[in-house]
Amino acid sequence: MSQASASSLKLSEMQFRIVKPIGTGAGSRVFQINDTKKGGYYALKVVQRQSADDEIYLAQALQEAAVGPKLNHPNIMKIFDHRVKKAWFKVAKVELLLEFIDGRALDELEMPERPQLVLMFCHVASALGHMHRRGVYHGDLKPGNIMLSKAGDVKVIDFGTAWIKGQDKSRVQGTPQYMAPEQAKDKVVNDKTDIFNLGATMYKMFTGHHANISGIPGGPEDNGLGHRGKVRAPIKLDPKIPAVLNDAIMACLQTNPDARPAGAYEVEAQLKAVAKQMGLKADDLRGIEEEEDEAWDDE
Numbered sequence: 512m513s514q515a516s517a518s519s520l521k522l523s524e525m526q527f528r529i530v531k532p533i534g535t536g537a538g539s540r541v542f543q544i545n546d547t548k549k550g551g552y553y554a555l556k557v558v559q560r561q562s563a564d565d566e567i568y569l570a571q572a573l574q575e576a577a578v579g580p581k582l583n584h585p586n587i588m589k590i591f592d593h594r595v596k597k598a599w600f601k602v603a604k605v606e607l608l609l610e611f612i613d614g615r616a617l618d619e620l621e622m623p624e625r626p627q628l629v630l631m632f633c634h635v636a637s638a639l640g641h642m643h644r645r646g647v648y649h650g651d652l653k654p655g656n657i658m659l660s661k662a663g664d665v666k667v668i669d670f671g672t673a674w675i676k677g678q679d680k681s682r683v684q685g686t687p688q689y690m691a692p693e694q695a696k697d698k699v700v701n702d703k704t705d706i707f708n709l710g711a712t713m714y715k716m717f718t719g720h721h722a723n724i725s726g727i728p729g730g731p732e733d734n735g736l737g738h739r740g741k742v743r744a745p746i747k748l749d750p751k752i753p754a755v756l757n758d759a760i761m762a763c764l765q766t767n768p769d770a771r772p773a774g775a776y777e778v779e780a781q782l783k784a785v786a787k788q789m790g791l792k793a794d795d796l797r798g799i800e801e802e803e804d805e806a807w808d809d810e
Contacts, residue, residue: 520553520591522608527555536669538568543611553591556607560598571671572605578670581645586638588612588658588668612668614660614799617716618653628716629756629786630796631657632709634665636779639709642667643702643775646676650700652708653689654716663798674700688721692766703768706775710763717756718748722764756785 526548534541539558546553558572559565572593579590589610596604617623623631635657642649649656650672658666672684685694691707693699714722722742742764746757759781765771772778 522592522594538565552611554609554611559604569602575670578673584638584641586634586665588666612658612660612666614658616655617657618655626791631665633782636775638667639775648674648700649705651685653686653712661798663796703771706763706771710760713760718745
């Protein structure tokens with residue numbers, strides 16, 4: 512789909528039918544839809560107020576709508592349009608028209624092979640670099656927010672907790688197992704916290720374990736003392752992990768934000784160096800395996 516046709520997509524002008532439900536999240540339902548007028552398949556995310564507790568989910572949906580027009584990258588899920596319905600002057604429902612990604616999130620896959628993960632994270636780092644150049648910070652990067660399609664496309668998704676430069680920020684957002692120390696303590700979200708989130712995500716996917724991030728409420732091995740425990744190097748958990756990859760992950764997980772890579776572009780360069788060392792090419796990245804595809808269809 513061209514940029515022009517994508518930018519002209521409007522929910523109010525679209526005639527569609529629901530093909531099937533494809534997921535539920537915190538306060539939301541997601542459906543695959545088919546545009547019966549112009550053709551094409553999309554995802555429709557619906558967030559509806561049922562109680563006062565749904566305020567946060569409606570706000571997150573509106574945040575995704577605000578983020579969408581700022582981003583245009585092949586490894587970022589496209590957000591085409593949104594529609595708001597009000598009742599008694601309050602937002603009662605938000606609908607988001609999204610790119611349909613025919614695949615699975617990384618936390619739904621059996622542990623991918625190391626070469627595949629290296630190639631995937633090259634794309635994720637590239638996506639983060641694009642976001643940061645546009646003044647957008649994800650805030651909740653984790654395996655559940657990275658998708659691999661059947662065709663082998665990698666997509667960063669879910670921008671409900673993203674922060675746009677210049678916005679007020681008043682609460683902690685993110686997932687404890689992947690949050691940077693300053694993210695939990697000082698409510699910070701920026702390029703450096705995204706880099707930490709990326710490091711924690713890579714650590715989990717390459718080792719099968721969470722990094723030892725003590726001091727984050729609810730985080731793994733929280734010692735209750737407000738101190739972050741020492742992260743065990745991935746190479747000590749799996750000696751077959753390349754040293755350059757081990758160093759790249761550990762650099763992202765530094766407690767001091769200033770000690771982390773200068774930007775996502777630096778992480779991308781390190782990962783590309785790992786890929787080159789392993790003799791990998793971009794087209795070596797495969798889509799989800801056939802047996803997983805069948806399991807998806809049976810759900």
